[in-house]
Amino acid sequence: MTSPLPFPIAEPPSEAAREAGRLLFAGQTDFLKGVVAMDGLPPADRPEVCFAGRSNVGKSSLINALTGRKGLARASNTPGRTQEINYFTTETGPFLVDLPGYGYANAPVKVVEKWQRLLKAYLAGRATLRRAFVLIDNRHGVKAVDEEIMTLLDKAAVTFQAVLTKADKVKDQDREKVLAQVRAALAKHPAAYPELVVTSSEKGQGIETLRALIATLE
Secondary structure, eight states: OOOOOSSOBOOOOOHHHHHHHHHHHHSOEEEEEEESSGGGSOOOOSOEEEEEEBTTSSHHHHHHHHHTOTTSSOOOOSGGGGGOEEEEEESSSOEEEEOOOBOOTTSOHHHHHHHHHHHHHHHHHOTTEEEEEEEEETTTOOOHHHHHHHHHHHHHTOOEEEEEEOGGGSOHHHHHHHHHHHHHHHTTOTTBOSOBEEOBTTTTBTHHHHHHHHHTOO
């Protein structure tokens, strides 16, 4: 008997979970506010999930695909957009929180330090945060900057789940190699949730699974 793989790819959701996800994201999702300091956070009156990822990982595209609203989260390649924690409201469910992108080598040091402090404070101090989704580019696997955010989440004792993006851009011969690298990296992190979600915002792959996960989090 073969032992199961660590960090398997999440199974398709049950019919009930799929419907819960569909209903949650069929409702209106709106931009609430951009936050630059902890005292600007909205009241912690509902659960929230956050999305973290290095620059150009496809975070905005994933949030737009989840919500079915093309321009909700604006993609940008400029470091200036990385300084805020952006909050979005769902009609009947959690806040969706878009964390500052990380990994900009050319961002001013003071800017980087400022958002790192904000990120640490947010992750350590937000009791209503149910799960962090850490986005990993499926073409490249886990990079050093991803390790940094995952270590932060370990220290803050925030459960995080790896979401592989841009699955449609991966060559078949590279797929298993990248998955093995990601699994080996996650195995070092106690806060890592033991399932992967593989997505393509362009093709819609994994979107239904992610919607169901968010809708059924306790």
